[in-house]
Amino acid sequence: MTELEFEALRAFLKARSGLALSTDKRYLVESRLAPVCTRFKIENLSILVREIKSGRSRALEDATIEAMTTNETFFFRDKAPFDLFQDVLLPRFIKERAASRRLRIWCAAASSGQEPYSLAMILKEASARMPGWQIDIVATDISNDVLEKARAGIYNQFEVQRGLPVRLLVKYFAQKGEQWQIAPEIRSMVDFRYLNLIEDFSRLGQFDIVYCRNVLIYFDIQMKANVLRRIAQQMAPDGSLVLGASETILGITEALTLDPAYRGLYAKSGTANSVGRTALAGTR
Structure with missing residues (x-):
């Protein structure tokens, strides 16, 4: 995934979910989106970004957002x-x-x-x-x-x-x-x-x-x-x-x-x- 593709992904996430992904979170993107690539039979992140930009698959867009969303929680958290x-x-x-x-x-x-x-x-x-x-x-x-x-x-x-x-x-x-x-x-x-x-x-x-x-x-x-x-x-x-x-x-x-x-x-x-x-x- 090139820098331009990473920036395109950051822009997509912010526009669709409000997630402001910092430039040092590239490692996080790669680890969380690898399973999405596998699920949708996409060869690599560059192709994933290209597919998102095409707007052809809402399911892929939603899966990408869900993968990048942090869902850490537990009962009575912080008391x-x-x-x-x-x-x-x-x-x-x-x-x-x-x-x-x-x-x-x-x-x-x-x-x-x-x-x-x-x-x-x-x-x-x-x-x-x-x-x-x-x-x-x-x-x-x-x-x-x-x-x-x-x-x-x-x-x-x-x-x-x-x-x-x-x-x-x-x-x-x-x-x-x-x-x-x-x-x-x-x-x-x-x-x-x-x-x-x-x-x-x-x-x-x-x-x-x-x-x-x-x-x-x-x-x-x-x-x-x-x-x-x-x-x-x-x-x-x-x-x-x-x-x-x-x-x-x-x-x-x-x-x-x-x-x-x-x-x-x-x-x-x-x-x-x-x-x-x-x-x-x-x-x-």
Whole structure:
């Protein structure tokens, strides 16, 4: 693959998925796209790039994007965002949505489902405090392969050992040979949908809580600003956004405001939303 072909591939990935691939990631391209070449019986990466540029095969384009997408995730990843949900956000919205008894949550870039299922288990554990509530968890990803896995809710021993408390494994999973499948009651709580974040997602509706963790790091600043602005538009006036620990809005967008009390938590700019500074001040 020549430099010009590599640049053409970088441009394609950015245009179709938002992925801003740096020039030093050529080794990554070669290792991840070799199986795609084998699958489509393409002799080498140069021919693969030529086929992509021709626009003849949407299946090849999608496979290339999926191969270059990072799908690293595990149950209760980083712990703090889930403690935040359980101890701060959920009590707040139980109080503030008492009249409507409805809560809508969006997990963007949900990968193989561990994040939304982690939230679903927390909600299930709290169900006694929420009788008659309608809970909507929408989980989206650009990869159809990981969405298929997420819908099945089947994980191997290594995957269920990464972050998942044994108590929840025993309570909400059934062993199937060497694998574990999450209970139907938890699977039914999550609506998995295909979504490319660089495209319009207004059809998803309005959300009270948005988790968009560890995906913006793959976008350039302009794309980050665009996605964050549109996420803010989908948030309820008093809604909350949770980003990854290494992600920030600083110098990127003014559509959101950092909550100084909680790392990675954001509100819509110009709203009165102030998590933990009033009614929840005593819970810290």
